[in-house]
Amino acid sequence: MNQSKIDMSKPVAVVGAGLVGAGWAIAFARAGLSVRVYDANARVASEAIPWAGEQLSALYRHGLIAEPPENVKARLVIAHSLEEAIEGAAYVQESVLERVEIKRKLMTDIDAVSDANIIIGSSSSGIQASMFANDLSISPRVLIAHPVNPPYLVPVVELVPSTQTSQETIQFADTFMQAIGQSVVHVRKEIEGFVLNRLQAALLREAWALQRDGIATCEDIDKTVRDGLGWRWSFMGPFETIDLNAPGGVADYANRLGPLYHSIARSRVDDGPWDTELIGRVEQDRRQHLSAADLGRRREWRDERLMEFAVERSKAGPR
Missing domain, CATH: 1.10.1040.10 (N-(1-d-carboxylethyl)-l-norvaline Dehydrogenase; domain 2)
Structure with a gap:
């Protein structure tokens, strides 16, 4: 696989369909990619697609996507197993719980069923990839791709290689993330919490x-x-x-x-x-200032403000 070029015809996989994973699914689908969404908890995966549809409708209302939201949502499909999710995929975004043992178990599972080309990015918020992804056959193709939540509204993504990540993987991830509209930050050395x-x-x-x-x-x-x-x-x-x-x-x-x-x-x-x-x-x-019962409503308010801000930022053009 030529990792310096992105084949946008290949699907991508999101493994872990909570708020971060579902947010990534929106970012990928918005960019025109077919996205397979998998979560070990089938209920979480089933709830992710309708939620993504609501967010896509809001993005369309604000003019942040040009396609009708139902067209973008159609690119999101549920995978019923890890192997089904990653088969033939160009890229996997791991967004499971922030615990070393859970991430390590997933990496060994991916190692057992993946092909020799797939690139894996982890949404880890602070755990270094070397702590859960080293000494496997996939290790050169794993790195941290840490977003700000929600990734479809806040574009920055930190790319952090492990001690065994290849330079080709870093270049692929850089090109890929820029292709879907993210703002790439390169963290040159592993450090807890990244930048x-x-x-x-x-x-x-x-x-x-x-x-x-x-x-x-x-x-x-x-x-x-x-x-x-x-x-x-x-x-x-x-x-x-x-x-x-x-x-x-x-x-x-x-x-x-x-x-x-x-x-x-x-x-x-x-x-x-x-x-x-x-x-x-x-x-x-x-x-x-905010009751516990109103936290969900306030999160929706936050996302609406972020969408409005994204519209204004887009008017300013490139920095």
Whole structure:
């Protein structure tokens, strides 16, 4: 198989049909690919297709897909076994539970039934591929392809090779993900949490600590990001942000504010894990603004906002 070229006539497989897997199925089908959806829990797989149809209708309503949603949905089919899902597929997106032993079992099962060409991407949020995919015949063809949920609305995908992933597999995944409209980030070395979740972890660490210490409520912390940092971060990253925030650019910014940031970082070196008491306090704080019963409705609201944002981003054209 020439892994530098993508044969869009071949099907792809989604293994694990929860929110992330079903989201990937939409992203693949939207790009014109035939998608086989498999989950060891048949109920989860059966629910994924109708849910995807609802999301496709919303995408069509916002003008984010040109085809009628029923045409795109028709490219999604349920596979009743792992072997049926991956037979003849060009690519497999694994989206099972974030546990090493479950991912390892799936990789050994794929190893037993796959052909010599198939590429496997894992949706792992932070577990390195070397921990579950090494020392198999498929190992050179496995890498992390970690999305932001939902992947059909937020385009970034982190590609993280294991210690045994081939360069050809990385190139294939890069070309493939770009072909379906994703924004590819290459993580050059394995590290827990990759790039996205390590950046998110740093912000969350400080957010929880600020609430714990009585500095600000959850709502005011959210407001600081939503109505402040997030405005810039919606179209530029942290390095470009600071490069533009000092007259002389990034070096000038570092010289001016580097000591402050170092002092802030040092003030948090003894933070421990989020304990039961703190989690309870934050839960109580959040429930003042959103009841548990309304979480599903609010997720739908979030996805509608993301669709509106995607429309506006598309008007701006390439960066």
